[in-house]
């Protein structure tokens with residue numbers, strides 16, 4: 170199904186709005202995982218705005234598709250997305266880093282409507298997805314389970330235990346993403362623990378894998394829409410991304426894994442945002 | 453008074469120890485900087501073992517390294533070390549008495565803005581069950597430095613629970629004498645006994661000041677070593693007080709207070725134990741000092757709890 174120009178524009182605008190939420194939260198309320206959140210923004214925008222079956226008025230609806238943010242530190246992107254989808258009002262972003270905020274530094278399912286699992290400890294997402302997907306199959310339900318992981322996160326053994334389980338059990342209702350930005354905390358993934366053969370590894374584990382540009386909403390949309398890629402196999406989308414995407418000085422920069430902006434950076438960030446935003450303000 | 457950044461102290465001491473003992477290795481699971489290992493790694497790149505985000509693997513690797521006489525120090529955000537790799541720590545470190553030093557980056561509520569995945573209010577509880585494990589909970593800059601030195605001197609597994617936020621000194625360094633397994637009297641007083649560990653010692657000192665203003669004289673005893681606990685001193689002290697308060701930045705379940713209670717229960721004529729800490733399963737989030745207030749774990753909060761009990 171080809172993506173119309175209008176739809177593409179809509180998705181890009183939503184992604185822009187989410188980026189703005191991420192950046193403003195850090196500027197206004199200090200330290201957040203900006204780099205990590207900005208690299209998965211376009212994927213979340215496409216999933217939540219046009220792919221997943223969701224009911225904003227009934228977030229626990231039995232018909233919904235599930236999303237698990239395995240790399241929970243990317244939560245600012247999730248919060249921004251849920252706000253843009255209408256789960257909460259934008260003012261919630263102003264509680265970030267404050268006492269009893271519903272939007273802590275990692276997502277908590279008991280604090281924010283629309284969050285299905287409390288994540289933040291890496292390597293939990295794929296096992297959770299397997300359990301959900303298996304349960305849905307046992308119940309003869311056709312809901313999909315989306316899960317987003319980091320590339321550094323692939324170091325966790327639990328992911329590989331789950332990867333084997335998913336294919337063994339033919340869980341083709343799992344659609345996993347790896348946000349492959351090439352960086353983690355101590356350095357590039359290449360230096361820390363090489364992840365260059367992820368495609369081959371997952372294929373050897375019985376998955377069907379596609380590799381895309383994780384910032385091209387059209388490509389993201391087309392690829393997710395075609396999942397499961399093969400009947401009876403779990404699908405993996407390796408999304409090549411740029412950590413810190415949309416914040417020039419943070420792009421591909423190890424120092425912006427998390428970000429506590431000073432005044433100068435805040436000004437540059439806002440200038441850059443408003444330049445990009447002109448595209449829609451003139452509409 | 454200036455607060456000391458515990459990570460900087462850790463970093464300086466680690467570098468110094470690394471210079472005098474070439475068996476020391478820094479093992480990291482993709483979190484070297486946050487753990488205060490950067491200076492060591494820059495100085496001794498060959499003694500830096502990076503395992504990526506794989507904590508269970510990291511602990512197993514440490515056990516293996518220790519078998520050829522290296523002294524691996526592995527530092528990881530606390531839950532991912534003590535809980536994720538619990539069974540590896542138990543089987544591959546504890547039971548075989550491996551000479552590995554485990555450092556929990558950010559004990560207790562240190563990561564209070566990051567939510568319950570990163571907070572660590574169960575680490576003392578789980579580490580306490582591991583045979584041969586020594587548990588050190590430093591509460592100021594001096595103790596961070598000493599804990600690391602003592603851990604390296606000690607042959608066998610040691611768990612160091614690292615604070616993360618700026619620390620005020622518990623007392624002047626020249627008046628101190630710290631040994632593994634020995635508690636230390638910080639404030640003298642006859643009316644109530646406060647037993648505290650780690651970051652809560654300094655808060656207990658503040659509480660004692662507040663109590664004094666209300667005419668209550670509290671004795672504050674510091675337990676940087678939670679295991680093996682100073683049993684002799686503990687039993688001796690607890691005979692002389694009607695009310696004993698334990699304070700920890702940890703769940704009230706199975707932590708420092710519980711370990712005190714376990715000992716006192718089989719002794720005669722002991723005072724009554726009251727455990728101050730965090731309610732099991734609490735998930736409040738927010739800035740660190742505010743969260744300590746919420747749980748009544750500031751000097752003021754501790755004094756208030758004590759006054760209420762004594763009423």
Ligand SMILES: Cc1ncc(C[n+]2csc(CCOP(=O)(O)OP(=O)(O)O)c2C)c(N)n1
Pocket residue numbers: 204205206208240242289290291292318319320321322323348350352353354412426481482483505529532536
């Ligand atoms: C089990 C566990 N270990 C360590 C961490 C600390 N940590 C948070 S993010 C991160 C790096 C993640 O890198 P990657 O998966 O590549 O995600 P990115 O930030 O690059 O998007 C680490 C080590 C954690 N949250 N959970």
Ligand SMILES: [Mg+2]
Pocket residue numbers: 319320321348349350351352353
């Ligand atoms: Mg990455």
